[in-house]
Amino acid sequence: MSRSAWATHIAVTVAALGAAPTAASAADFDWKRFQGKTVTFLANNNPVAQALLTNKADFEKLTGITLKVDGYQEQQMRQRLVTVMNARSDEVDVFMTLPSREGEQFAAAGWYGDLSAMAKNQAAKEYDFAGLSQALLKAGTFGGKLTSMPMNIEGPILYYRTDILAKCGVEKPATIKDVEAAAQKIKACDAAITPFVSRGLKPAVAYTFSNMLHNMGGSYMANGKSNLCSPRGKEALDTYSRLLRDYGPPGVVNYSFQQISALYRSGRAAMSFESSNELRTVMEGGERLKDTGLMPFPAGEAGLVPTAIGWGMAVSAFSKQQDAAWYFVQWATSPEIQKRMAVQGIAPPRPAVANDPEYRKWIDEQPVRKQWQAALDLLATKGSSEVGYPIVANPESREFIGQAVQDLILKQKTLDQACADADKGLDALIAQK
């Protein structure tokens, strides 16, 4: 072994030891330590939180902590969070967060409690910190501080109708060019079917567009500047908007996951590029179970660079009981609870849970679940969590991406104008401190 390899080996071992709870602390762990306390959890009322909260009574029984759940839809949850955090209020102890979207911003604002020490010193023996997806832990680490623990793993994947592809003599697409060729054939073969659908709603576009951009070898930034007008950026903008304009449903500029899943589930779309989280919704009623195939979005010039993100649980920096709050976070992201959530269709951010026999049995029940898990395995290993610009003002950056795509779908600007306008606005955002 070379000197540098030895050095790396030692560094990794030390880091792993540092991250794992010490034997003494794990052995001394007492789940009842905060008995009688009340922890307030600001939750996004999505399938992830819903699956978690079916086990709420078990947490309260195990710890003696009362869990007060303050649940809202995603946007309303953020609205409440901004109000609470701007007031530096201790009303919320734990909140759900998307590190890929707001991580930089919340971390810079000092809203996240630092979980590094708690994960190291106050973890139960069975917690298995090292078993969590390292990519997602990294995505939740800002300035060396661990700010959230991953609850799930998700990303956009391609849902396609095997029967329609067969009827129209189309092979399963292997590249982005194949997607467009397939859409063209399907359009000619069956006019009643929408060949391709994905997100067109302005703030939602970045989630799916990022995957295409990365697969094509593009990047959002280069040399500290916005890079949408680079050849790869322009190609991605052009291809994404052309797919939606020429082969998408009418009104696609208002399409987000609800409309996409409804269209695909109703049998009126041949290919749908949408979140892996939508599997349960898409399969509701069972009509799509037998005629759907799933795969990561096909490769571009840079191969497969899928988008992989996950919801995280963070402890508020203003909570007056961060230790008790950490107990809830720890319980909610433990292998046992993530296993229970997994069989409810929430993809686990722990490779070990993904290999658990009970979970594998659930996966093996239906071929579509096997393909879903295979796509998620790829997301976990090759995924990029860059959705929109890797800057503090990430949510605002998504507006510019969405605007450029909509301008092209609606033919309101040329490709050069759309990307130049977006780059101009984005450069101003990047320059903001």
Place this chain on the structure above:
Amino acid sequence: MVDAANTVTPDRQRVELAALSAPAVLFTLAMIAFPLAYTVWLGFHAFSSTGRQSFTGLGNYSKLIADTEFWHGLWVTLALYLLSLVLQLVLGIWLAMLLFNAKRLPGIVRSLFISPFMMPPVVAGLMWLVILDPSLGAANYILQAAGLPPSDWLASPIWVIPTIALIDTWQWAPYVALIVLGGLQSLPASVYEAAQIDGASAFTTFRRITLPLLLPTIVTAVILRSVDLLRFFDIIYITTQGGPGNASNTLNIYGFRVGFEFFNIGYASALMLTLTVIVFGVVLAFNRLRGAVAW
């Protein structure tokens, strides 16, 4: 003989009245004055993307003047306001006349006429989102069944404002009708009898008598709808979130997004205060008009 000790002097009465009404006044001040003052204070501060705040004086307001998105939002707000208001007045007055003249209309039919405004805007928004979906919605199905081309409705930058105005009109024209119906029922019968004796036609009676006498009621309806329409938010947020592009990005939607999605609370406060001033200005103008047309 009057007991002097029990006599309530005007001064004492004033003190008692002040003491009794003080809690309500204080409560009102706390609920209105404090949020308003806090918003004014926020409007004088700049918030960075990371939540750091600093005093900026009129900085947010000078930024607003140079902000093309603000001017676009103002234009969208006014266009939507005027279109919706005109539609709601015309349909509301027509509906009120219909209900007033159809005295034998069963109660259930009357209730159905006025039911849309009792529906929560969120439910109404979601319902119309489904109806107007270009692929799956009933609206295009009906158009196509009638041999007409389908429309993109809320997804078209050209049609989105008229479509939202139509949804709001569907919901709130009955409310205008209810106000106007109240006004119609209070009009003096003698004027109509005189017109009838003079041989005035139905149209002349409406134009020369009903409409002028109804003006104070109509202006009241205009004031109530103006406040709502200028602050229009819920249905737009549910159906388009300001899109497509920024075609339906009203000032209220823009302010909300700046504040709660981009976390710039200071600039959002400046935007919302500007909108508040516009609303107050419109209400004051119509209030004066109401005074002028009172009879």
